[in-house]
Amino acid sequence: MPIKPGTLTAKGRETRRRIVAAAAQRMFEGGVAETTIEDVRALAGVSNSQIYHYFEDKTALVRAVIEYQTDAVIEPQEQLFARLDTMDGLRAWRDFAVARQRELNCRGGCPIASLAGQFAERDEAARLQLAHSFDRWSAGLRAGLVAMHANGTLSPDADPQALAVALLASLQGGLLMAQLNRDTEPLEMALDAALSYIESRTVRHGA
Structure with a gap:
């Protein structure tokens, strides 16, 4: 019976973390179906029994x-989520996402979306877990938009939940196109369009 994470020693937690990190790297680079336990064992430098x-x-x-x-x-x-209650904060988050893709040379796309593409139609439990991952991401974006709504920056009839989903969807589409084109421009355009729409719903712009 495998040991539960909460009962591990510090050394055990580190070994488990190394195994998961190796599996994540291998699955991200080569796909889940193609990744074997032997691949993970070799990359993590552990034994099968471990x-x-x-x-x-x-x-x-x-x-x-x-x-x-x-x-x-x-x-x-x-930390960026905590500052998404202004347009400047939203633009800083946008710049972070673009800079990250430049660091990666637009390779790999979104790790969560990559897993979703492999599991959405094959594994219901994994699909639900990944849906929760996106819900968690959306909630981080939504918190700032809710604050903008509460402080009167957003128009009273603006929907923070819908805006957060639209922003995350723009990010995901932009990441995919940036990956395919090896260029951040599609990502920048997608996020800028989403932010322009959000700005159009601010009171300052007469929404």
Whole structure:
């Protein structure tokens, strides 16, 4: 029976983290179906018995990878989420997303979306877990827009939830096109269009 994460020693947590990080890297680069336990073992520098000490099977490892990738994508944005209650804050988040893609040379796309594309029609539990990941991401964006609505910056009839979903959808579409074109311009255009719409719903612009 695999050990539960909450009962691990510090050394055990580090070993488990290394296994999950290796699995996330391999699945992101080569696909989930093509990733084997042997691939993960070699990349993480552990034994098969160590992997099965922490994970019952590949399915359990995939669940951990989804959680890991979700944290890896969202946690670096959390400080920015706290400042999304102004247009300047939204533009700073936009600039962060574009700069990140430039660092990666527009390779790989969104790790969460990559997993979603592989699981949405094949694994209901994974689909629901990934939907929750996007809900968590959307909630970070929505919090700032709710604050803008509460402080009177957004028009009273503006819907922060709808704006957050539209902003996240613009990001995802932009990331895909940036990946295909190896150029951040589609991402910049998509986000700028979304932000322009949000700005049009501010009281300052007479919405």
